[in-house]
Structure formats: structure tokens, C-alpha cells
Amino acid sequence: MVNFLIRRLFYMLVTLFFVSIIGFALIELPPGSYLDSELQRLRQLGGNLSQSQIRSLEIRYGVNDPTYLKYWKWVSGAVRGDFGESFEYKKPVGELIWGRLLFSVTLAFSSLIFAWLVSIPLGVYAATHRYTIPDYLITAMQFIGVAVPQFLLALVLMVFATTVLKQEVGGLVSQRFVNAPMSWEKFWDFVSHLWIPIIVISAGSTAWLTRVMRANLLDVLNMQYIQTARAKGLKEGVVIWKHAVRNAIHPLVMAIGGVLPALISGEVIASIVLNLPTTGPLLVQALIKQDMYLAITMVMFLSIMLIVGNLIADLLLAWVDPRVRLE
């Protein structure tokens, strides 16, 4: 076990090393740099800049340094926890992203847990009541869940929340709490803001996982050991939940590994519509503006989360299924 963890840790570091190089190269690839857009902005503001001014800016931003030098500057800082400064925000990158990362991860795992809590019981019910009306209803809901675009779902839920529930929507907390110190009230307000993004983000994966759960459970229910469990005299509920579900749940566990990348792509839209401070919109902005230290740092953290997510998934899977343990 310890061996396994050490080996995994080593592989993780190697992976991250390559991700950083490739990520850096890709971000550097487009022509131009942050300075070009900055210069354009300055020109619009106050006429011409002299060559010497441009030079000094170039030196300050280090845009003409060779890529490996920039890379080295960033990496040597990063390992000490200094990720450089965002060109655009003129702030240390670390300061900019911590809050957002934390919020993104919270959102990701809340959405995953929500998806599990909904898809497991629904999938089990659909599989054990195959070809009944509830089964057909669940199937219909799955198609809707997969097909409805996130922004639309977000808008519908926002309208619903404001008109029916009389809730404030958008952002993390209501207006009156924005600058208030942390309190139970504020926390509750935060939670009540969270449900819309959670539903929006997890709708697709919930639908998909329900489908997977149903299909897998149907397979497992045909296995001989289910018959064995019944032949022992166990209650049907025990047969289903103890003997069948545990064998059908692999893909749902593996979903942890996949949830983060899916979120990064999926969450951007929801976050923009709902005005949420997650990593998605920030990363998109950083890439467009070629705010390279911000961009590469975010790419690195997202990769770390992806790798850690996969590690957690593997550990959970080994816990669920002994056959995985010994390989």
C-alpha cells in the first residue's frame, strides 16, 4: 500500500513536470504577448509611446526573453510558492486564484455528491422496476438532463428562484452579505445560492450516471452470486444494496477522476451566466489576454486536481472492489 502510494506520487510528479512544459509551450505558442494588448491600450489612452518606453516595458515584462528562461523563472518561483504576477491584475497570481480554486473544488465535489445522491437511487429503482412507468419517467428525465444546455437550465432555474422562491440569485452571496463578516446567516445564504449552480453543473452527469447505474445493475442482477445471495435467504433489499450495487458502482467511483475536467469545461458557461467567481472564466480570460503566469499556474492547479481526483478514485475503487487491490 505504502509502496503503491509512493509510486503513484512519483508518477504524479513526472506527469506534472510534462504538463508544465507542454502547457507553457502551448501558452507561448500564439504570436504576440500580453504587452501587445497593453501597448494598444496605452496608445488609445495617450497617443504614441517612444521606442525607449516600449523597450523598458518589454524589459519589465520580460516578454522577449527566450521561452526556457521564462519557464525557469516561473518554475523556480513556483516550487517556492511564488507563481509570479498577473500582468492584467497587477497582483500576485497566488492571491488571485486561491479563493477561486477553493470555490471551484467545493462546487465540483458538491456537484459530484449531488449527482451520486440522485443517480444511485434512481438508477437502482429503474433497474429493479424495469419497464414500469417510473422507469420510463426516469429515462425521459435522463434525456432531458443530457440534452438541455447548461445556460438554459441556469436561466430557467434563476427565473424560478427569483419569481417563485423569491430568492436572490447570481454571485456567491446576497448583496447585503457581500462585505459582512462570516456568520451562520451568511453561510446559510451562501448555501442557498449554491443549489442552482450545483443543479446546473451536475444535471448532465447525473443523467448519465443514472443511465450507467441502471445498465450496470441490470448486468449484475443476472450474475450468479445474486442468485446465491437470494438462496441464502437474504432480504431482497440486502441482496440489492449489499450484493448488487457494490458491484455495479465502479463507473460512478471512477467519475471522480473525470469530474474535474468536465467541470472546467462545463462550469465556465454556468459561472458566466450565474456570475460565479470560479476558475473557469478567469482561465478563459487569462488565455485570451496571454496573461501567461496566471494561465500556466491555473493550468497546473487544474492538472493537480485532475491527478489527485484520479488518485482518490483509484483508492476508493480499491476499497470497493478487492480485485483491484492486488494488481
Place this chain on the structure above:
Amino acid sequence: MSVAQQPSSSAIPTSAPESAAPEEDIVLEVQDLHVYFYTQIGVVRALNGVSFKIPRGKVLGIVGESGCGKSQTSLATMQLIPRPGKVESGKILFREFNNQEPIDLLTLERNSDEMRNIRGDNISMIFQEPMTSLNPCYTVGDQIKEAIILHQGVDKEEAHTRAVDILRKVGMPNPERIAISYPHQLSGGMRQRAMIAMALSCTPTLLIADEPTTALDVTTEAQILELMRDLQREIGMSIMFITHNLGVVAQMCDEVAVMYLGRIVEWASVDDIFYNPKHPYTILLLRSIPRLGSEEHIRLESIKGSVPDPYTRVPGCPFHPRCPSFMPGLCDVEEPPETTVDGNARHTVRCHLYT
């Protein structure tokens, strides 16, 4: 239609004096069992009036080609017929103790407490595929303990001790270790031993073994059969031993029921089946087993034709399309009744040759 018990009383007065035990101690008596599958393409009549008895402490072999309904017979006894199958009619009378009023298992609700208390405690079952009949997610010990805790109401430690004991009893080399192993760490033979341990953990009155050695190699098969025979004698339980292999029958069983297309076509003691078979199907089955000592170049006979497709109903005797002694106008019209052979009440056959 059930003539199952008639011959033993008044019908044949001249019959066998030595089998005149007035009240036989029957553990399981299946009467005129019909099981149908209502599929989308039509009704499959898997069992068409199966009747047989298993005396206490005896092993009844049920033999027949695959698809003849052996597994459905065993599942019906456990009330575990899978959807879309249904028990249409019949009785399955079970007596846990001698002289007890029998319970008709089919009158119990499938998932009722009474039925679940019988399953795994009084009647338990071993399946054909040792590779898949244990749950891969739990240790062998846990799976045995589950039944012990459920039926014997003991605590976990006591259940563990009993589980290890039973594993030792089925000949596991290192029962303590096996108890904490997962199924995938064991070989097929070991898994089948574990299954037997699980089935015997509550000392059942009746053990149903559905082709328990079909998936094993010959050496392992012999060991498992010997083990089952030994444990059967020791515990004194009855066994419904299902197989398609007549060689195994000779080794294991006291009595044999030969099944064809959802009916028992012949029933007799092992000796009578092997030395005095009556039904043409039984005779053909016997000819199809390879024998030691027979000249090598004599080809094994196989039974001509194949089992008709399950959706059609064969009129008359179900075997007539393949029967070498087919009598037109009789066999394809009228279903043969059950008759005793040579006045021996313990040998019955369903064939027009003997009516």
C-alpha cells in the same frame, strides 16, 4: 393427471414385498409442477408436470440434456424462478422433520419471512459456476457468516468460529486464511468447496446441487463428489443432485429421475437405471456415455435429432420425434401415463411401450 402415488397402494397388489415400508419419510415431494415463461415471442413451457419425491437422507439425481428444465425445477423449489417465469400450478411439499405436516412451499409468498427462513437454512443450494457464484466484493468468510448470522442468530465472533469450522470440514487446507480470502484468490475447486461450506453452514435438511461439478476438471470433480457424499452421510441430509452426466450419477445417487422436455420420463434406483433402463430416452442416454473396456473403434451413439424449439408444444409423448420405437397414431397423439415397471413400485416410466 397425477398418478404419482397410486401404484404403491392398491393399483398393483402383487408388488414388491421388501419396499413395503408403510410410511416413507419423504423430505421433498414435487407434484405436477408446471413452470411457464411468458416471453415476448411466446410462452415457453419449461416444466410440464414434474413429479418426484426425495426420501430423507437419500440422493436423488435429476438427469437430462441441457434445457430440459433441471435448473428450473431446482429454482422453483427455492421459489427463485426468474422473471418472466412463473409457477403455473403444482405443489412442492417440504417436511423438515419426519411425521410433520408438510408445507407447500408454493403457497408461501416468494419474499415472505417464512420462505426466506427456509432458504439457506432448511434448503440450500449450490450452483454450477463456482467462478461466479461467490460475490467478488466480500471475503469467503463474510459470505458464509452472513448466512450463519441470518439463520442462527449468533454474534459475529461465534459466526466466524463456525465459518472457519465449516471451511475445515469441507477440506480447506488453511481455513483461517481462506476465511479472509476473496473469491478471486481461490481456484475453481476451492471456490466450489467454499460454496458447499456456505450451503452446509446451517446444516440443511435438503441440499440442491445444480451441476456442481460441471465446470471443474475431472480430478477436482472427483474430490468434490467424494466430499459431498461424505458430508451427506455425516449430516444425513437429502440431496437433489442435478447433472447431465450419467457417470456422476452412478457415483453420487441413490435414485435417478430422467428428465426430458420438462417431464420426468423415468424414475428408478441407480441400479435399475443402469441395468434395467426402460424408457427409450434413458437407453439412448446410457449408450452415449463412453465406457472403459469397450472396443475403442466403436463409435459412441448420439441421440438423433435435437430438442424441439421451446415455443412449440409437442403433442403426445414429447420424445416421439426422436424415438427409435415411435408408434405412429399412439405416441404422437396421446401422452403416456406414468406406469410402474415389472411391478416394482420404485421404478416408474412414462412410455407407451409399457402401458
